[in-house]
Amino acid sequence: MFAPIIKKTIYKDEVFVERALPNEGQITVSAGDTVGPADKLGTCKVVYEMVTLGAAFKPHLRNEGSNFYANETLVGSQRRHKFYAPFGGFLEKKGEEYIFRSEERDYWLLPGVWGVVKDIAENRSVLIKTQAVDIHLPVTCGEVVSGELIVFPNPSEMLTAQYFHNYIKTAEGKIVYVGNNLSLEMIKTARDLKIKSVLAGSAGKDVFEYAKEYGISLGLFVGFGSIRTPEIIYNFINDVTSRFVFLYTDEHLLQIPVPLNAGFEKNTKPGNILKYIRRDMTVQVLNSENFGQMGVVDRVNKSGIFVKLFENSEVVQVTPPNVLIIE
């Protein structure tokens, strides 16, 4: 019996990553430099917080002549509503509108990857050649994002809420793997915490629709419903928690940069997409009863393929087309 191969993890040794400053600034590396994930590539000034107050805003008259307001001091009023500074910052008029912004601070551009600087766009961005492992995500939505990967240890739903709240100070902008299954409650919490992107083994249609509606980038390692993340994938991402990663929703890939010579085999394109199913191969079964689960081929005979599932060691019988070979 034959079935196609699906590559779930692919090592690539020629990956180009562009890292850009949010504003024009200064690039501090040169082409040919070798960089690590935490090295500084460049810097610029960034306003981290800003409130638009509109044209009807009336500034509070002060004698000092300065436009700086300390935290919680009165800045002015909009009709009857007084506006107190939510942070120490400056009141400015841009065109007809008033804005209140925080002080500009230094922003440091980091590579997040191990690699060599190949090219520089003056004062704006750096192109780095690196190497990475791509993990396949059959279901994705939302924009392409990058950020620090946080991996929860496949917790129960109740514990996930606790994990989320433990990260409440630091979760913003991160890519969080929440466990085998992502519930609607969890993704709502993730949105409240300004998490940029969520990964899980599976999720329901309601979660997928919610993510699409609120612009949360979502990646599922298996599919819809309640299907566990395959152990081989979980073990891999768990080893790289806190790493800066790239979620390419358009390509159905989670890209994890790795150091040079990290021991991965170079990806070679399969000679043929179809392979004869043999004992000890890792496969994914797609019969109704065990949809999406992975296991190892125990034996093959005329009546079908007998697969020992990783999840519970149960041996189940499947026949093509309800089987895919996993590499």
Add this chain to the structure above:
Amino acid sequence: MPVLSLKYGTSNVNAVCLSDDGKVSKYFLGYGYAKDLYAHFYSEHDFYSDLVEHIITKLELPKGNLPIIAAGFPTVPAIGRNYVSSATLDQLLSSVENYEVVCFANGAVFTQNNHLSYYDSEKIRFGNMETNYLLNLAVYTNAFPTRPSDYNLVLASIWGMLNNNRKGTNKLILNSKPILFFGDILNKALINPEFEKIAYLYFLSMVVNPGIYTIKVDNENLVPHFLHLRKFNIDLSSYYDEFEPEMLCTLVNSPGETSCLVSTEMGTSQLMDIKPGRIFFVPVDKNASARLVIKSQELGSIEKTVQGGKLGVVIDTRAKNDIASYDYSSLQMDINSNLKNISEVLVRL
């Protein structure tokens, strides 16, 4: 020189080969290219090139200079060989004169003049588990249900889509061409007898206008191949002309109370008064005919000689043409209550 005919579906590749001596051999491979599964490491061109080479090997065909004709939808995938003829599925089906065709592809339904996509249609609201399963089938396009309830779900979604796109369901139809059902969900290579019964009940439920119909099935999906062979070379048109799909039944759609006198060739007669909302199976062999005298409010009084079939003559008094009131739950009740009846008639015939 043999000729290889390929039909690419979203979830499979179906092949028919005509040998030098005109013998027909078939091969079915239940996998198709799904961008979400393969695009990150394999192109569609390479995927289908590999599959076609595999089929050529399995059918023990010569590797070089083999004439290949191919059909697909919306396009015919390119492979590492040239096709001597290529056509889209809708082009082929539009040339059918002697049947009303209903082809179920993965994600769409085709007739002679039209095609409907599940993704563009309003859908039945299923429960969470069912919805998630259907979404998984849209990702893992090769997956085929193994539980009758899941197979029922796939057919229900098609039934819902057809109902949402129907017009003029009260028109009485007495001189229809035979309706021919075929497609991936009816493929002999994938379904078992349990699934077959469910499919037949759906086919009966999908023909809704009052009237009398001949229902046929092609469970090997040969029609597109034979149509393409005819288009490719007129000398090969006999395969289509002589093709006899399986006779499933004569369907009498007579919503409401119906009185029916069935007289067989053997000289036996049976008078039946059938209550509204029933599916009544009259066992008449596919090689036999029966004279029907039907009286009902919808059909009036009709006399007609009809052919039997795998399910005999089916008198259906459901108001399934009233699509506002005949809903998914009514259909499910009818499917469940008639599975036993259909099993009995299949055993008898």
